[in-house]
Amino acid sequence: MFNNRLVNIMLVILITLTLIGALTLVLYTQVFQESVAHGEPTIDEILRTSVETEEITTNLLSNHVIRTQFVIQLDSTRAKTEFEKRDFQVNNIIIQELSDMKESDFRGSEGIRSLEKRVKDRVNEIMLDGEVVGVYMNRRIVQ
Template identity: 80%
Template sequence: MFKNRLANIMFIILITLTLIGALILVLYTQFFQETDASGEPTIEEILKVSVETEEITTNLLSNHIIRTKFVIQLDNKKAKSEFEKRDFQVNNIIIQELSDMKESDFRGSEGIEKLEERLRKALNEIMQEGEVVNVYMNQRVIQ
């Protein structure tokens, strides 16, 4: 290769170190970094962008009283900040949705899922910075 033997040895050592470095980089990225293949957020990430409402008590259409709390998951921290500022609007939307429901609408999981979806859509209408990903009914007492 080169006429100088020292230059050949240095060149071989340089190539060997480069290959070892590349091998270490590939192994590190493949085996030691945690990657989430499904793309689903972890529970810690969900908690960072979730807001729990205060306890809300209101009348239902069927003259029953409901006391409830919700946990609302948003898509980013800016949305969470905006959502916290809009708490009076959120409470108003929740009360309006609950006031249109009867006690029988809460029987079974389908009624609760429908309410959560209606709330998600209604809350997304007022959001500007982000969006509501999920609404979870955290507490429910009907009297």
Template identity: 65%
Template sequence: MFKNRLVNIMLIVLVGMTLVGVMALVLYTQFFEAADPDAEPTIDEVIELSIETEEITTNLLSNHVIRSQFVIQTDNRHARSELEKRNFQVENIIIRELSDMRESDFQGSDGIRNLEEQIRYEINQIMQDGHVVEVYMSTRVVQ
């Protein structure tokens, strides 16, 4: 290329270093991209951080019986593990909340939403490693 051998070696080294730098930058932006903390979790993450209660049957204040089941989503793996250990306390909270309700409280989505929020609040009061993000009522049968 050039008649001076030293210039040729210097150009080859500079081009090589530039290519390595560009490749390192591309790899860094692809693999070490910071996750957006405000982004919604994927469904796989939601399932991984959730537990499902057993079916709970209890009396309502209006002398009706309800069978219900809940899915409780936590914010991290430690909170999920703690929630699994506190299963008996969670079921107790759910039974207490349901026993204070009437059949008419389940007639609309507002009543169910209020129940889910109250259960979430009560469970967060006993949690130490993280907190409950969402409570979903997955089964509800009032008789």
């Protein structure tokens, strides 16, 4: 390669050390490094991406009145920003869903879970930047 044998040995050693370093870096980042847990978010993350709706009062199908409030958890802060801009659409969706329910639907937890799922699905239909992760009924008074 080169005329000087010492330069050849030095180049082989430098290339070998570079390859060992690159291999070590790849192994460290791919195999030995702990993977970030993508499980349940912390309560601080949930609060950072959650929005509380205004209190909504509307009639039910059974001529009762309900006063309710929801906390809606989103998947990102961008989704939260969009959600806050769409609050009038979200309130409309909630009123429509409540208007189709009877007072008896709120006696057990199954009716509440069903309402939360329907609201989540319908709000996700209008969201462009992210999605709703969870809907929680925060307050409910049926009269």
